[in-house]
Amino acid sequence: MKSRIMIAIMIFLLLPIAGYAEETSSIDRLDQLSDEALQMVKLHRYEDAKKLLDYFSDQFRATSGQVSILTSDEMRILTVSHDEAVQATANATINHNEKINRVTKFRLVMDAISSQNQPLWTEMEAPIMTVFGEMKEAVYNGDKEHFQSKFNTFLSLYDVIYPSMKINVTGERIQRLDTRIDYIDRYRPQVLADEGTQQELEALEADLQLLFDEMSDDEADPSLWWVIISTGSIIILTLSYVGWRKYKGDQQKEKNRSRGQK
Incomplete structure (x- = not known):
């Protein structure tokens, strides 16, 4: 019974880490799409860039329930920069340098959201x-x-x-x-x-x-500190449980030994 309780506690502690990893994974995928769109613009492949930006929009909507770490300001900045990037790739009257600037702006926004460190x-x-x-x-x-x-x-x-x-x-x-x-x-x-x-x-x-x-x-990534603290809590709890089991086992052995001497 106690071992089941211990397992349940460990699972409970691991859930936030799993949830954070899922959110981070979604953000990383979106970040990669923004980079690919910029590379297409640099190669003058504007239609391909627009397709990637449209796909980004679809993926963002599909994962919006998971990507809960964005603030309202980040959402607004991301939306505006994405719209400007789409318009730049779709408008033939906008010159190449301006297209690069607008899509770069969007790329940098996505990176700023996904990577707070440098x-x-x-x-x-x-x-x-x-x-x-x-x-x-x-x-x-x-x-x-x-x-x-x-x-x-x-x-x-x-x-x-x-x-x-x-x-x-x-x-x-x-x-x-x-x-x-x-x-x-x-x-x-x-x-x-x-x-x-x-x-x-x-x-x-x-x-x-x-x-x-x-x-x-150089600064420590806040997400790394969360993982360190959470993992450390699990290790401490596990070691405490192992120590408690060993203590109870030693006590039982001592009782058995006392009974055998009587």
Whole structure:
């Protein structure tokens, strides 16, 4: 009877892990589909990309009951980025680079949802910070035309990672970045001569660099900690049960020995 109770307890403890694995598996499959769609766009196979995106939608609906780890904000961001990707692959008037940008945006969103630890959008650090440095150099060289060009490039790159950033970064931090970027954009005609706008430029660069640095730090996957804690509980419970059985067995032996001596 006690052994049956022990087995039931162990099964109960294992159920959350099994459920989490099922959800993770569903997310991973969807993540793979988003990557395959992006690869098709890079190869100019837009029709195949759209088929994969449509299939993604079907699979997402089929597993929506299992994928319960998504928040309402994540659902909204994912839906919007997916719709933009579908429109890009279906619209012949959209150029190749814009198609890649929109499907990349969707790909990064899906990855940000499936992998909280060092998401793919952090790999955009090099191009974004390089363009930002060139933008600053143009300001201090008094090259207005070059600044305008580099700032537009920066905005395009930032737009690609923005939805996925909103999944992994706090709303307060996103708001601070938005405020700085909006300020520079609003006063861009005067940026070469206005010291205040230049200070905002420096502050924005520092905020972005700090964000990328923090996101690149190695951190333990929260799901791994859950597995460790759950598995550890099972091991401790099992060892406790084995120890209890051994203790009861020793007690019974001692009683039998006492009876034999009488």
